[in-house]
Amino acid sequence: MRKVIVYSSVHHGNTEKLVKSIAEECQVDLIDAVKQPDADLSSYDTIGFASGIYFSKFHQSILGFAEKNLPDDKGVFLICTYGGSANYKSIEQILGKKHSTAIGKFGCKGYDTFGPFKLVGGIAKGHPDEKDIKNAVEFVKGL
Numbered sequence: 001m002r003k004v005i006v007y008s009s010v011h012h013g014n015t016e017k018l019v020k021s022i023a024e025e026c027q028v029d030l031i032d033a034v035k036q037p038d039a040d041l042s043s044y045d046t047i048g049f050a051s052g053i054y055f056s057k058f059h060q061s062i063l064g065f066a067e068k069n070l071p072d073d074k075g076v077f078l079i080c081t082y083g084g085s086a087n088y089k090s091i092e093q094i095l096g097k098k099h100s101t102a103i104g105k106f107g108c109k110g111y112d113t114f115g116p117f118k119l120v121g122g123i124a125k126g127h128p129d130e131k132d133i134k135n136a137v138e139f140v141k142g143l
């Protein structure tokens, strides 16, 4: 069973922290969708999309990548980090078009200094922490 996670982590590297730990502990390839906006995913059985949440959506690079490169009928899982709350709708809309549904979803807080939060030193400071990382690894192992 080959697995890959396509990720985007442009704010503080919060999501990257999670997926790098996952890749170290599970047999998972990583693709940074910002650096590599296209890839052939046909050889993978299970595909993960991981992103920070920006204006209630997965990062545009992930949405564009999935729209172009996600083959139909794959097992897909979703991971996000967020300052306020998780939101999977943007990517789930694309999965719908590809006849896929998420086989699992995982989200945790991620340090956020966007806009006014910067003035107060940011929110969700220290996240993802060790526990978040452990939970994310367990999530992927359990898929």
Ligand SMILES: Cc1cc2nc3c(=O)[nH]c(=O)nc-3n(C[C@H](O)[C@H](O)[C@H](O)COP(=O)(O)O)c2cc1C
Binding pocket: 008, 009, 010, 011, 012, 013, 014, 015, 016, 051, 052, 053, 054, 055, 056, 057, 081, 082, 083, 084, 085, 086, 109, 110, 111, 112, 113, 114
């Ligand atoms: C431009 C921008 C918009 C954001 N919008 C949201 C949002 O709508 N909801 C939310 O919960 N967090 C929001 N955040 C916080 C990020 O989702 C959070 O910090 C996330 O962990 C960033 O992940 P990254 O470091 O992997 O990019 C936003 C951050 C930025 C920079």
